[in-house]
Amino acid sequence: MLSQQGYTVLLLARPRDNAAPEERIKALFDWLGTDGIPSCVQIVPGDLNCSDLGLSSADYHLLASRVDEIIHCASDTSFSERKRSQIEKANFENLHHLLGFAAKSRCCFFHFISTAYAAGKRRGVCPEALVDTRSFFNVYEETKHRAEKSAAEYCGREGIRLNIYRPSIVYGNSRTGKTLRFNAMYYPVKILVFLKNLYLTKNGEQSREGAEKMGISFGPGGTIHMPLRIEAAASGGINLIPVNFFTAAFSAIMETALDGDVFHITNDKPKPVSDIIHYTQKFFTITGIQAVQTKDFQSSSQNRLEMLFNRYTQVYRQYMQDERIFDNTKAAAILDRKGISCPDFDYSIFSTCMQYAEAVNWGNPS
Ligand SMILES: NC(=O)c1ccc[n+]([C@@H]2O[C@H](COP(=O)([O-])OP(=O)(O)OC[C@H]3O[C@@H](n4cnc5c(N)ncnc54)[C@H](OP(=O)(O)O)[C@@H]3O)[C@@H](O)[C@H]2O)c1
Structure with a gap:
C-alpha cells in the first residue's frame, strides 16, 4: 500500500531460523502474491533490540540521512507472563533505540502501531487519547501502554510529530480469508x-x-x-477488524492526520x-x-x-x-470522508x- 502511494520503503528486518532478512521478506511478498519485492522496497537487515539497530556506524548514518517518517509496527505480541522480560525489552525498553534513531535522523513523523487494549482494565468508554492506566490484563497490554507514553514524551521533546494507531483484534483479509497468524479470534x-x-x-x-x-x-x-x-x-462482544480494513484505515489516517494524534481503528459493532x-x-x-x-x-x-x-x-x-466502547470519533471523521468502513x-x-x-x-x- 505504501509502495503504491509513491513512498520508498526502507524495511528493517532481522534474520530468523537461518533465513536472512532478504529471504524472509521475499517469502512474505510471494505469499502476498506480488511479483517479487517491489522496486521501491529496500531491505535493511537490523534488529530493534540491538543498540544502533544492529547497524554498522556507516549504515546507521546512511539510513538516518534517508528517513523522513518511521512506521513502528514491530512488537512481541505474546501475552505470556513467563516471557515478561523478553516482551518488556521488545515493546518498551528497547524502544529508545528506535526513538534515538528518529531524533538523529531526518524523521519528522513517527507512526506507532499500538493496540486498543493499551487501555488496560479501563471500563466504559475508552478515549482516543493518551490515558493513564495502571492496571492491565497482561504484559502485552502493559508494555504497549508504556511504549505509547514513552514515544509521546520523546517525540514531544524532540519536536517529532507522533501518530498512535490503536487497532482492536485483527483477523485475516475479509475478502480472501488470507492470514499468516491463527491467534486471537x-x-x-x-x-x-x-x-x-x-x-x-x-x-x-x-x-x-x-x-x-x-x-x-x-x-x-x-x-x-x-x-x-x-x-x-x-x-458487547469481541472487537474484530479485518487486516484489509486496518491497512486501508492506517494509510488514510497517515495521509490525513498530519499534526499527530491518537486513533482507534476499531469496529463499532463488536x-x-x-x-x-x-x-x-x-x-x-x-x-x-x-x-x-x-x-x-x-x-x-x-x-x-x-x-x-x-x-x-x-x-x-x-x-x-x-463490554467496553472504544471511542473512534477522530478516526471515523477521516475514514467516513474516504468511504472506508469496517465490515461486519x-x-x-x-x-x-x-x-x-x-x-x-x-x-x-x-
Ligand atoms: N494482530 C492483532 O490482532 C493486533 C491488534 C492490535 C495491535 N497489533 C499491533 O500490530 C503490530 C503488528 O502485529 P502482528 O499481529 O502483525 O504481530 P506479529 O505477527 O507478531 O509481528 C510482529 C513483528 O514484529 C517484528 N519484531 C519484533 N521484535 C523485533 C525486533 N527486535 N527487530 C525487528 N523486528 C521485530 C517481528 O519480527 P520477527 O518475525 O523477526 O520476529 C514480527 O515481524 C504490533 O505492533 C501489534 O502490537 C496487532
Whole structure:
C-alpha cells in the first residue's frame, strides 16, 4: 500500500531460523502474491533490540540521512507472563533505540502501531487519547501502554510529530480469508476444531468411551455434540477488524492526520460471543455449545470439557467478555470522508476465514 502511494520503503528486518532478512521478506511478498519485492522496497537487515539497530556506524548514518517518517509496527505480541522480560525489552525498553534513531535522523513523523487494549482494565468508554492506566490484563497490554507514553514524551521533546494507531483484534483479509497468524479470534475456534477432530478420528469403541467421559456424543452426518458453556458478557462482544480494513484505515489516517494524534481503528459493532459460537457450530457441524453470562456460568461447576477449553483459552477470556466502547470519533471523521468502513464479521466472512484456515491447516505444515 505504501509502495503504491509513491513512498520508498526502507524495511528493517532481522534474520530468523537461518533465513536472512532478504529471504524472509521475499517469502512474505510471494505469499502476498506480488511479483517479487517491489522496486521501491529496500531491505535493511537490523534488529530493534540491538543498540544502533544492529547497524554498522556507516549504515546507521546512511539510513538516518534517508528517513523522513518511521512506521513502528514491530512488537512481541505474546501475552505470556513467563516471557515478561523478553516482551518488556521488545515493546518498551528497547524502544529508545528506535526513538534515538528518529531524533538523529531526518524523521519528522513517527507512526506507532499500538493496540486498543493499551487501555488496560479501563471500563466504559475508552478515549482516543493518551490515558493513564495502571492496571492491565497482561504484559502485552502493559508494555504497549508504556511504549505509547514513552514515544509521546520523546517525540514531544524532540519536536517529532507522533501518530498512535490503536487497532482492536485483527483477523485475516475479509475478502480472501488470507492470514499468516491463527491467534486471537482464531484460537478458541481452532481449539474446538482440535477437540472435535480428536474424538472423531478416534471414533472406535475406546475413544467413544473417552468421548463419553467428556460428555461428547456423535450424531448423523459427522455431527458432534460438545456440551460446553462459554462465559460471555451480557452486552458487547469481541472487537474484530479485518487486516484489509486496518491497512486501508492506517494509510488514510497517515495521509490525513498530519499534526499527530491518537486513533482507534476499531469496529463499532463488536461481535457477540453467541454469534461466533453459532457460526462455529454451523461451519464445523458441532452442537451443544452455548454462551452464558457469568452468574449462570458460576451457578454450576464446570464439566471436564469446559475445564479443558478454559485452560487452553484463558489468555483470551477478557476479550470474549468485553463490554467496553472504544471511542473512534477522530478516526471515523477521516475514514467516513474516504468511504472506508469496517465490515461486519458475519457468517460469510467467518466462512471465508475458516475455509482459508482449513486449506492451510491452520498454519501448521501437514
Ligand atoms: N494482530 C492483532 O490482532 C493486533 C491488534 C492490535 C495491535 N497489533 C499491533 O500490530 C503490530 C503488528 O502485529 P502482528 O499481529 O502483525 O504481530 P506479529 O505477527 O507478531 O509481528 C510482529 C513483528 O514484529 C517484528 N519484531 C519484533 N521484535 C523485533 C525486533 N527486535 N527487530 C525487528 N523486528 C521485530 C517481528 O519480527 P520477527 O518475525 O523477526 O520476529 C514480527 O515481524 C504490533 O505492533 C501489534 O502490537 C496487532
